[in-house]
Amino acid sequence: MKRPIAMFAGTGHAVPRRALTNDEFAAMGIETSDEWIRERTGIRQRYIAGDGETLTSLVTEASRQAMADAGVHAGELDAIILGTVSPDRLMPATAVEVQAALGASRAVAFDLGAACSGWLYSAQVAEGLLATGQYETVLVIGGEVLSRIVNWKDRNTCVLFGDGAGATIVRRSTKGRGILSAYMRSDGNLADLLHRPKGGGCFPMNDAVLAEGSHYIQMSGREVFKHAVRSMADASDRALDGAKLSGTDIDLMIPHQANIRIIEATAKHANIPMEKVFVNVDRFGNTSAASIPIALDEARRQGRIVDGSTVLFAAFGAGFTWGSMVVRF
Numbered sequence: 001m002k003r004p005i006a007m008f009a010g011t012g013h014a015v016p017r018r019a020l021t022n023d024e025f026a027a028m029g030i031e032t033s034d035e036w037i038r039e040r041t042g043i044r045q046r047y048i049a050g051d052g053e054t055l056t057s058l059v060t061e062a063s064r065q066a067m068a069d070a071g072v073h074a075g076e077l078d079a080i081i082l083g084t085v086s087p088d089r090l091m092p093a094t095a096v097e098v099q100a101a102l103g104a105s106r107a108v109a110f111d112l113g114a115a116c117s118g119w120l121y122s123a124q125v126a127e128g129l130l131a132t133g134q135y136e137t138v139l140v141i142g143g144e145v146l147s148r149i150v151n152w153k154d155r156n157t158c159v160l161f162g163d164g165a166g167a168t169i170v171r172r173s174t175k176g177r178g179i180l181s182a183y184m185r186s187d188g189n190l191a192d193l194l195h196r197p198k199g200g201g202c203f204p205m206n207d208a209v210l211a212e213g214s215h216y217i218q219m220s221g222r223e224v225f226k227h228a229v230r231s232m233a234d235a236s237d238r239a240l241d242g243a244k245l246s247g248t249d250i251d252l253m254i255p256h257q258a259n260i261r262i263i264e265a266t267a268k269h270a271n272i273p274m275e276k277v278f279v280n281v282d283r284f285g286n287t288s289a290a291s292i293p294i295a296l297d298e299a300r301r302q303g304r305i306v307d308g309s310t311v312l313f314a315a316f317g318a319g320f321t322w323g324s325m326v327v328r329f
């Protein structure tokens with residue numbers, strides 16, 4: 001089928017009220033420093049969900065903004081796809097709770113688990129739904145409340161992640177706008193490098209799991225870093241090739257916001273100068289599936305994406321999962 005089929009008609013984002021700065025970790029008894037975190041990751045602060053803030057509440061807020069931006073009301077939504085690995089409940093999907101909160105009674109709603117690639121995968125699934133001709137308007141969201149599944153005693157991980165949600169409305173392409181090329185990959189052989197070892201079906205939650213904290217996220221940081229750089233570079237090449245473009249044709253790159261050094265390496269490989277790369281990892285930390293749609297919404301609202309802009313997206317996450325898209329706005 002010939003692209004573009006699907007375009008982004010609206011965006012929105014939401015984060016919790018509370019910003020947690022690097023300096024606050026010391027007061028929490030965590031042996032780290034603002035300098036270490038900034039130098040290794042580029043992160044200065046991240047938002048952390050408090051009482052009454054849930055994945056459903058953040059996603060619903062982001063979705064309302066995206067719907068208002070696109071001029072779409074809840075009854076028009078045909079599908080809701082939520083990229084997340086930190087659902088409010090293990091069952092049912094958080095997407096159905098969002099459906100109920102929005103009053104989107106016609107929509108089919110489901111979660112998609114691809115970690116930091118969650119929004120990018122979801123957007124490509126939405127494109128597939130549109131291609132069937134049965135769906136017109138899809139709400140595609142990336143949202144996480146990772147603060148509830150990180151070990152706040154593990155400095156290797158707890159300083160990296162943040163909470164938030166980014167929402168997009170995907171509709172049929174008009175005037176040649178939309179997804180020009182798209183790419184997705186996974187490699188389950190590397191699953192153990194970034195995972196929650198226990199607390200699922202294989203090792204159900206019990207007192208021992210709770211005591212050892214093996215239900216929290218665990219990560220081999222250095223290994224993940226190497227694979228992220230390699231895979232995001234390759235994914236960028238694939239999307240550019242698919243769109244028959246090169247880095248110099250790109251107006252803005254929006255990479256997954258995990259670490260400034262990964263972002264810089266990916267941009268350099270794609271031959272895109274840092275002035276054309278959107279960075280907000282300093283303010284949000286790594287919000288996993290939410291990172292790209294939050295950045296997309298900020299970029300649009302700041303006027304860094306205008307009609308006709310060509311944008312390259314690239315993501316990498318647990319699984320491993322990775323992928324990319326080139327989109328004309």
Ligand code: ACO
Nearest residue numbers: 032036040116155156159221222224225258259316317318
């Ligand atoms: N504060 C102070 N010291 C720390 C901290 C911390 N928060 N965390 C780890 N250290 C220590 C380590 O214990 C280690 O000490 P040791 O040498 O005595 O053992 C030392 O710092 C160096 O650790 P390295 O792992 O070599 O540090 P590195 O330069 O690789 O940076 C980091 C670590 C930031 C985690 C990096 O590996 C990284 O960014 N990896 C990718 C992580 C990532 O992006 N994950 C998510 C991608 S996928 C997704 O988004 C789901």
